[in-house]
């Protein structure tokens with residue numbers, strides 16, 4: 001009996017992913033069905049499919065790989081929408097599988113330091129909070145750092161997540177120096193023997209130079225405390241912005257050494273294909289995806305599940 005449990009858990013996980021991605025997959029799936037109901041795979045069908053895939057924010061490179069694969073294997077043959085979706089899932093999975101990478105907390109030189117970056121509203125603080133809850137449940141001992149010192153609401157939000165994660169929050173008054181705060185947090189974490197430091201950062205992009213300076217300063221200052229910190233710099237991207245995520249990612253890659261990404265809000269968008277485009281373009285590891293606002297709505301990224309759910313297929 002106990003053998004059933006992991007399978008059940010896996011099914012539950014997949015069905016939550018499917019309902020989260022339903023807007024993206026139904027947009028893609030219905031359009032694929034519309035193109036391929038009893039149809040030969042001719043040049044015109046391939047062109048229509050290519051346009052559809054590009055409009056679904058997958059990116060031109062991935063769209064072309066899908067149509068090339070179909071043209072190679074099935075040109076001028078009858079093809080069903082199900083078969084097209086299988087190829088779509090296969091190509092997306094091949095693209096993303098090498099980038100599927102759990103957030104590993106293997107730091108052996110004191111607390112593992114994770115910096116969260118992204119534009120305001122991308123879901124940075126929520127992601128930090130969800131990860132804090134997960135880590136605490138796994139027996140780790142994180143502290144949360146309210147490093148967006150420009151906004152009272154951001155400081156308050158970290159505090160709320162600190163309560164949910166039953167973990168301390170390091171914060172200061174509004175306008176305080178974020179780098180100094182991060183330094184103090186590392187010191188406190190060391191003193192108290194905590195194993196993980198999760199640092200929120202400001203995400204204003206109106207002035208890119210200012211943002212870059214702020215991020216660089218935080219990194220410089222925490223390196224004085226631990227030269228190998230931050231061990232991870234996680235970019236949090238909002239899935240609802242579609243292809244605009246590419247320029248956001250570019251801006252943060254210019255400012256910081258991004259080590260991986262999380263894409264949020266995939267439950268509320270038909271633009272989930274953008275994850276493929278961004279991850280592929282920058283070859284960024286994907287740690288998690290956000291499929292809701294609650295503390296359990298963060299899933300470790302699984303390339304196969306994501307690809308099949310996006311293509312509207314069974315797990």
Ligand SMILES: Nc1nc2c(ncn2[C@@H]2O[C@H](COP(=O)(O)OP(=O)(O)OP(=O)(O)O)[C@@H](O)[C@H]2O)c(=O)[nH]1
Pocket residue numbers: 118119120121122123124125126127148153154157203264265266267268289290291292293297
């Ligand atoms: N539906 C959905 N909402 C999310 C998800 N992740 C975050 N949100 C919501 O998105 C909004 C913005 O998230 P925040 O975590 O505040 O974003 P932030 O990047 O920290 O932005 P600031 O706090 O403004 O700096 C909040 O209302 C979150 O609850 C997700 O995966 N799905």
